[in-house]
Amino acid sequence: MSSQDRQISAMGDVVSCIFDLILKHLPPPPASVMVVCDEPAEAFSTRLESVGYQVARYSLSNEAGDLAVTQGDGGLGRSIGEVVGHGAVGILPTAWDAVFLYGDSDQLTPWIRALNGPRGPLRERGAVLICHRMERDRFEEEDAGLPDQDDLLLALYELGCAVQFNELVGEHDNSPIGHDRPNKRGHRLVVGRRDGVLVRDYRDGDEADILTMFREVFRVDRTLAHWRWKFRDNPYGAMRIAEAFSADGTLAGHYSGYPVPFWSPLNGQKEFVSYQIGDIMTRPGFRQVGLANTSVLGRTTDYFHRRFCHGQVPFMYGFITGNHKRFGERFLRYRYLHDIPYHVLEPAELGVGVKRRAAAFLTGLSVQPVRQMTPEFDAFFHEASQGYDLLVKRDAQYLQWRYLDCPDRSHALFAFRRFGRLAGWGVFSRRGNVLIWGDALFRKTTDVGTLKQMLDHVVRGHFPDVTRMEGWFSPEPHWWTRLLHDVGFKVTAEPNRLVAGVTTFDGSFSLEWIQRHFYYAMGDSDLF
Numbered sequence: 001m002s003s004q005d006r007q008i009s010a011m012g013d014v015v016s017c018i019f020d021l022i023l024k025h026l027p028p029p030p031a032s033v034m035v036v037c038d039e040p041a042e043a044f045s046t047r048l049e050s051v052g053y054q055v056a057r058y059s060l061s062n063e064a065g066d067l068a069v070t071q072g073d074g075g076l077g078r079s080i081g082e083v084v085g086h087g088a089v090g091i092l093p094t095a096w097d098a099v100f101l102y103g104d105s106d107q108l109t110p111w112i113r114a115l116n117g118p119r120g121p122l123r124e125r126g127a128v129l130i131c132h133r134m135e136r137d138r139f140e141e142e143d144a145g146l147p148d149q150d151d152l153l154l155a156l157y158e159l160g161c162a163v164q165f166n167e168l169v170g171e172h173d174n175s176p177i178g179h180d181r182p183n184k185r186g187h188r189l190v191v192g193r194r195d196g197v198l199v200r201d202y203r204d205g206d207e208a209d210i211l212t213m214f215r216e217v218f219r220v221d222r223t224l225a226h227w228r229w230k231f232r233d234n235p236y237g238a239m240r241i242a243e244a245f246s247a248d249g250t251l252a253g254h255y256s257g258y259p260v261p262f263w264s265p266l267n268g269q270k271e272f273v274s275y276q277i278g279d280i281m282t283r284p285g286f287r288q289v290g291l292a293n294t295s296v297l298g299r300t301t302d303y304f305h306r307r308f309c310h311g312q313v314p315f316m317y318g319f320i321t322g323n324h325k326r327f328g329e330r331f332l333r334y335r336y337l338h339d340i341p342y343h344v345l346e347p348a349e350l351g352v353g354v355k356r357r358a359a360a361f362l363t364g365l366s367v368q369p370v371r372q373m374t375p376e377f378d379a380f381f382h383e384a385s386q387g388y389d390l391l392v393k394r395d396a397q398y399l400q401w402r403y404l405d406c407p408d409r410s411h412a413l414f415a416f417r418r419f420g421r422l423a424g425w426g427v428f429s430r431r432g433n434v435l436i437w438g439d440a441l442f443r444k445t446t447d448v449g450t451l452k453q454m455l456d457h458v459v460r461g462h463f464p465d466v467t468r469m470e471g472w473f474s475p476e477p478h479w480w481t482r483l484l485h486d487v488g489f490k491v492t493a494e495p496n497r498l499v500a501g502v503t504t505f506d507g508s509f510s511l512e513w514i515q516r517h518f519y520y521a522m523g524d525s526d527l528f
Contacts, residue, residue: 015043018102018169018187022129025165025191027097029053034121036111037102044100056096098127105132105152112155122194124247128161130190131169150306153190157199157303160247161192162294197252197289197296199303202241207231209251210243210279217281225407230526234258235401236273242304244286244296252286253296254279255304257316260524261393263385266517269508271393275308277318278526292331301332305503314506315514319525322497337500337515338475343437343489345469347459350452350488364419365450367457369412373400380422380441387444388477389517392524394441402523403427403439411438411528412462416454423450427523428458435463437471439523444479448486455487472522474500480519 026033029052035045036058045057099115099122101108108130115122122128130152156163169187207227214222232238237259244253257275264270282296289296309316319340320328328334373396381395392398403411416424424442428435435458442451459466472494475481485491502514522528 014187015047018131018189019044019047021169021189022100022131023051025127025129026053026100027127031097032056034058034096034099035102036099036108044102048100095123096121096126097123098129100129100131102131103133105149108132109151109155112152112159116159122159124194124196126194128156128159128192128194130156130192131187132190134186134188149188149190150310154303154306156190156192157299159192160194160196160198162195162197162290162299163190163192163302164294165189165191195289196247197244197286197299198247199242199244199253199299201303201307202231202239202243206241206243206251210241210254213251213254213281213283214279216283223407229401229405229407230258231256233401233405235397236261240275240304240308242300242307244282244300246286251283252289253282253300255297255300256280257304257308257318258526259313261395261398262390263381263388263393264390264517265386266389269314272314274313275316276524276526277316295331298331305333305505309503309505311505314509315502315504317500317502317514317518317520317524319498319527320501322499325499328501333503334501335503335511337502337511337518340472340494340498340500341475341481341491342494343471343473343484344492345487345489347456347466347469350456350459364417365453365457366417366420367454367461368415368417369462370415370425371404373397373404376422377425380425384424384441384443387479388519390514391519394439399425414458414462424454426454426458427528428463429528430463430466433465433467435459435466435469436522436528437469438528439521440473442480442483444477446483448483451483451487472520472525474518474520476515476517476519 032054033048034056035048037044042057045055048055099111101111112128112130115128132149132152153163153166167189169189207224211222211224211227214220231241240259241254241256243251243255246252255277256279257277259273260276262272262274264272280297280301286296290298292298293302318334320334320336325334325336329336375396377396377399381393385391385393399413403413410429412428412430414426414428415422416426424446425440426437427439428437430436455469459469473480473484500518500520502511504511504514
């Protein structure tokens, strides 16, 4: 058998395999099907006609964007000539029950986008079946799809489709081709069905609907100033937001994250950006739409991953309530580090008497409120961060934006000094008779007595009537956990059963690696 004959035979096997599978996802005949593909266009359309479908064939030509359109005797009638470019599909008179596309993902994405709009040639509740070739695509094993597939799936979500099927078809080669990423050769079939819920990224003016839904879902009034500070004016990146809308334009779901700078002297990567995930919500009337991955939350999550994460951040992180833990793990790709250690201390247990306070004065200890950042906070971060393996880069720019520029004005940042030299800092917020210790950075050489004196000064000088101090602090680094224990903090269960979770997009940042090295505090969440 010649090489050409083998190729023809192999293509016939591929067509048969794909055809058997797409029949399971097409509406029953005599539904109308628009076929868009190149070499096997006639084979697909002939087989579909033979089982009773009405078919029009759009064959991609050698010229980019040109296609010839024919309708066979078993389909909708005579040839209707040539249409130039995928942009022309919107002027065709026929609305199709289904569209089948076959080719390379970068060829097919413009066609999916052309199906959108009020004059798009796909009926409501219509199906889109996409079989794209994978010649040399690379992807992370934990990904549901391929990086080269992202634009294709984003276009499907923006068309208003729920992705109901996304799997490899036929033979594929798993041989590694570098960076421990497998090479998948073969085909992938993606099936979407239009159901009136579309997902897209943020557009100017959406914040009015977002704030209304936030109030409805969480029963909390968030100001426009707070929203702009967090999502628009963030110095590390703006508008990382995915939104789901119903056919009438009602906001149905929302998934967002705000970028934060990370620092790690390990793993060969000192500085990068990650996302702190927050404001995840679905409007009550849309919580029964779809199941799991096809739910409004499932779609907005996948859209966010493909639009903002793949190839852009190594991981993202957040803090999840216990009752959402299983759903998040099964359908949203969350992986959990541990339950959050909740530290509690009664100020009287600090045990700092008059003599120790006098001694602190003699050793040059001072505690001062901070209202504006200075370069010394950058120098202190670079020095103190040597005691940490992985943390948000708490330098002057970050502290200015995160706490001092926050429009809520609920944070009190204190600098701890020895003879005028910065020795550490902490951020606090009062809630009733409880003082929340939300963030801190100290040198690894800090001793127990010094930390006790500093905390005593904060309480006695600024919050004298609080009865308890509380805060989150991660188990890592061990020296910090031991220091808090020696100061007198007791670790209890977090009141809201929160767990720390991550979603990884880079294989060099494994769950176990992050768990061993990540330092976080309550200020690393949007709950402080």
